[in-house]
Amino acid sequence: MPKLTIDGQEIEVEAGITVLQACERAGVEIPRFCYHERLSIAGNCRMCLVEQEKAPKPIASCAMPVMEGMVIKTDTPLVKKARRGVMEFLLVNHPLDCPICDQGGECDLQDQAMAYGMDHGRYHENKRAVRDKYMGPLVKTIMTRCIHCTRCVRFATEVAGVEELGALGRGEHMEITTYLEKALASEVSANVIDLCPVGALTSRPYAFNARPWELRKTESVDVMDAVGAAIRVDTRGREVMRVLPRLNEDVNEEWISDKSRYACDGLKRQRLDRPYIRKDGKLVPASWGEALGAVAAKLKGTAPAKIAARVGDLADAESIFALKGLMASLGATNLECRQDGAHLPSASRGDYLFNTTIAGIEKADLCLIVGANPRWEAALVNTRLRKRYMMGGFKVAAIGPKLDLTYPVEMLGDGPSTLAAIADGSHPFAEKLKSAKVPMLILGMGALSRPDGAAVYALARKLGDACARDGWNGFNVLHTAASRVAALDLGFVPATQNPEAPEVVYLLGADELDLAKFGKAFVIYQGHHGDRGAHRADVILPGAAYTEKNGIYVNLEGRVQLGRLASTPPGEAREDWKIVRALSDALGKPLPFNTLEALRQKLVQAHPVFAPIGQVTPVASMPWSGSASAPSGGAFAYPIQNFYMTDPISRASATMAECTEAFVTGTAPMDANRGTGTHG
């Protein structure tokens, strides 16, 4: 462990880190633009210059490894002068259009120019102008502002795995662009906006919408997929202006998917803001009293066996728990949270969790993906798989239709027959799985949401058990719905086999169901968007979207996380658990809680797994004892056909519609309206 002196302070750090990192550990701030701890080191902005004793000139601390006995000084006149000089050069061609720049107020260049720059410039020559580039519907470019740190290029190449960004030309003529100016085809592309230390890459949907100091920031959790990425919701008044990632090393590091970031404009459209009752085939507005009365009357007049309840993909644990309590008080047992019909057992937690955990992927050395496209089903799990691949010594194989996951994948076959061959040892991959030190298996909904899903599960589970090592559970289920794990934890599954055809169906935000199968049943829809469920509904109870309520979500690892209220629901819409509580009053069977705190207490009492917030309780590998029949179906089909539209919120989002046109259907026109940002 090398010892070095930083500003007179002795510090011992691990070998192999850089001087900049050592300075950070010593509590000394070093300005930087190109350096980013999750990207490779470029060393091209020169902002991190420090003085090293016995070195003839200032050193770039981001690229200098620590060595024994180094004496580093960061507060000398030499360092001050060097920083001023670098800053002066960076500003030679920077437009200084901060008043009209969306980065203003949260700009590294602005902040560092204030802290380390001069109070005036000495250059009077003309600044260069660079034509703006097209990078897709999400990333707005004003390339004149670019300082060529190449963070975006390194992000696209290393993290996103789409080698499409590059720096063309040299010196004064260097320009960042995508190859042939095509949209950046990645599910995590918008992270370059956060990485850009200046206003060259900014958010297109958010352009000229708000200033950072006008926004109220709420730390919450994402529900667009089952990953449960940490997000920050920025609101102005009632309106959600933008969603940004928050640091959570265990889940999303500091990235979020484009859907998590940009589906938020869907929160403003197609909202259900008052109760409705269907009269003569048409939905007419009603009061809460009328709507709840109508629901209560219908539920009371129906035999419990003919009542069904379905939980949607975005529901919070509290409302699921409340609904389960309500259904139990009615005696109804036809409950279901697996909207897609996935044949997932719910008896033991280890049966349906991503047991390896997302951070645990980094320990694995072999991965078999069965019927899943992690790139679309859980973009940040795929980012983590790619990170593991970039570390070296990691092989990925997959069963299912051809995949492009941004890292090499060996396609073993496309259906359960290949899985069966591996399970019985006749496939050469079985040997690899056996000899791997830390193997993992990822089982997707594409393999389970089919008639023979139970048989596929049994086969995959057998293989998953073979992935168990000492203290390592290699069996993983890749969920696609944010509510699924919580609902399975709460046991929101049918208590009896082959339930009767329901006469009354209660949908808690359930839109991804085949609604035709309910025939003429009376449908109650509780949710926040006028989507499929609401169209079919006979009574609509307007609920709150994920940014409008405090709620518990459990991600695919089984991590219990808190979503927080960032703005209030529109109009007469109410938080979901309150609606269920009010309905229980109308039914004359009040649920035993009046506040969210009381509800959560009951919830944790009944289900202790909800107690530890933010942590994963590991589940040891338990051999599967279920029976296995031979699967009968053909090739797997991936559950998501369009990454950008998977739930009521993203379907209502105009930005997601643009992304669909640009990336999925390929019908978006190139942006013809391009200038230099200073073109008038």
Place this chain on the structure above:
Amino acid sequence: MSAPRKTFAFTPENLAEAKKIIAKYPAGRQASAVMPLLAIAQKQNDNLLTQAELEYVADMLGMAPIRVHEVASFYTMYNLKPAGKVQVQVCTTTPCWLRGSDQVVEACEKALGIHCGEVTADGKIGLIEVECLGACVNAPMLQIGDDYYEDLDAESARKLMEALKAGGVLKPGPQNGRKTSEPLGGATTLTSFPAEKA
């Protein structure tokens, strides 16, 4: 880069040459061969690299096209815009300039009917100014293709251009009768061997 999409492939001889170059680098490091391969491609494609050539080389070396484009755009000797099938490069750096490269440039421009940085209407000949080509001892000079034409003046430059336009045979080297870099009119020192002197 705006050229219409077409396909490109090395001729058998160039392919063999490319393979020889790629083989110089260890397995997995083929990308190191990108610069010589681009040079071969440019030569084969009439002194021009378009999207087709860049993507062909990228594909051959297992690189992303943007990485190859980065290399090609960084170095000035890769032509991403038509530079003429034959490129006339006139040196105008100080030694050549002192020896009258201005007149050479003017003569070339006049004879070809184009300015520096332009290409003749038939696309055959391009003319550019370049920095020092390292033949200052024979200044002023210019380069056509792979050959140097040295010790020029306005008249010899004009003749050279006329011959080039007519497709005639050009004789590389000094154009004023000088032998390589010997003094004009022959050697003046070391004309005999020391042993003969005694």
